[in-house]
Amino acid sequence: MRRIISLLVENEAGALSRIAGLFSARGYNIESLTVAPTEDESLSRMTIVTRGSDAIIEQITKQLNKLIDVVRLVDLTEGRHIERELMLIKVIAEREEREEVKRLVDIFRGRIIDVTNSTYTIELTGPVGKLDAFIETLQGVEVVEAVRSGVSGISRGDRALR
């Protein structure tokens, strides 16, 4: 099953390698990992998307909690939550394609943030499924490159990780 694990981690040199090392040493899968400082500069916030049976997920959360640098942890997928990923995607858009691509971007509530005679660079945010769907609808349009941020997540309602 796919899980989104959100962590607060001491903003220390080596914290990221401890977490990445844990996943590789124990053979756990990482689909995506994002990390950035928080409003409290001594802490970083990390979102890890992983897959595994319930038993493996239980081990992953326990092993992460055991790391001295991990301050708090929550499996967002256990409750109601919001996940978002940012994608920047550059496509070939020439002649009649230009209108078609623009229409698709509007439907997906994306934005064209850079333009040349032959390309558009598009910014799109949403759950992973939406980004995947957008790429799928681009069939026939040549993608020059796509950059995805990996998932960030947060719980719904007044629950918070702090």
Place this chain on the structure above:
Amino acid sequence: MILSGAEIVVQSLKDEGVEFVFGYPGGAALHIYDAFYKQEDVQHILVRHEQGATHAADGYARATGKPGVVLVTSGPGVTNAVTGIATAHMDSIPMVVLTGQVPTALIGDDAFQEVDTVGITRPCVKHNFLVSRVEDLAQVIKKAFFIANSGRPGPVVVDIPKDITAQSTEYKYPTSVEMRSYAPVSRGHPKQISRAVDLLLGADKPIIYTGGGIIQGGAADELTQLVRELEFPCTNTLMGLGGFPYKDPLFLGMLGMHGTYESNMAMYDCDVMLAVGARFDDRVTGDLTKFSPNSTIIHVDVDPSSIGKNVSVEVPIVGEAAPVLREMLSIVKARKADGVVPDIGQWWDRIEEWRAFKSFEYDRESAKIKPQYVIETLHKITNGNAFVTSDVGQHQMWAAQHYGFNASRRWINSGGLGTMGFGLPAAMGVQLAHPDEQVACITGEASIMMCIQELSTCKQYNLPVKVINLNNRYMGMVRQWQEFFYDGRYSHSYMDALPDFVALAESFGHVGVRIESPADVEGALEEAFAQENRLVFMDFITDQSENVYPMIAAGGGHNEMHLKPSEADDVLLERELA
């Protein structure tokens, strides 16, 4: 008080109450060594190889419960220490390892004797630190001791760049540590504990299975009281021996790959299992799909990630062994006072039938020295009260099977990592911790060669360890597997040139003895222990065809033990002493 970083290191160790530091100098650590020169409170023990330093500190920690302390230089000093750090990590032994590092400005430049210490040790420590400011040094050392010795213990590395040991700052050793990200649980959940007791009291075929957590958690008394109150069978893992007195009829002996028939069969057949401070290691469980198929499992462990890792557990209890067992005992007493009395007479009848196989028996009439006999005799000569360290191989299993431990912290071996070379340096740490106690190192002729240089350290510090070399001229455990599973193709398990161990011991300034006949075993051991102030190296020439029984082959279940040697064993090729 303004001190240099180097002085802060030494003063912090003193304020932490450290008696011994096991170390070896080198460039990046020289300021620290200079600070050692100027004081006498903390004794530095100069080993002969950094692996020896880590095992000695480890042995000290296992024998005392206090963290072992190591000091090594950067680069090769660190890489040599890694085996001992990993050994301590696998067995959850508290240890603080201080490592010199190249000056801050050179880090990352491939400087002379630079390695990424924090990177290399990361997977085999509980935690590690790279000190970046002299102002942080005392605080980091305090944290290192706190982390190493709390919760599930383990080694902590503190990497200290040389420039930081030269800088000065105001010194004050912190009295406490606050870490928002680290708060080990001590007391178990009361509801779970009382559920566990109900399950135990309702069991028809209960078993109590305990490991190193009882030893490291100082819970042997609590365990013994609970087991005796319940009158339930108790079995220990290799790491847990001494947690329950071996002589007690409630004790089924060690379980697992080379455990007793009765303990493994009882594990297989039980209906309720209480596991405390044990981690369901593969050497204990055998094939997990065949593991204890009909039991309800209660698991007490200070490390939540141990629970439910290998087997599914009905009643998980996160907490330290001692307080949890104390609480269980008081509930058991209360329930018994209310008239709930377990009746497991039929279960004991079964167990006695299994016990009657005497699965550890060996040929007592042999004209050759049987290794088991040496260990039994060692028990007799030392009244079962010696501190016994061991290396890794057949001799380790025979020591575990036949010594018979009365108390905890007396059986000291590398169970998790299985590190050959552990025994002798570990014995040094034990002997330093307990100068008036008898310390025996049970080893094999292959293992002892891996840290033989420490005989020199033993001489320098007058450590009268008794080395018992069960010399079968084979890497016996390897040979045994090759005999069983590779049709007797003894690939590289035999060394064609062994040293004359007697002359070798003597060249280090010790006493060496060779014993070749069963009739001389007892006398030799008696004489050796009579020499209270000398290290005596006893080279026992043992029967080289002897195998460790019983044995569960890898992939087998607890009910699939090989009990007795097959006929084929007699045709083992014989090799004479080189």
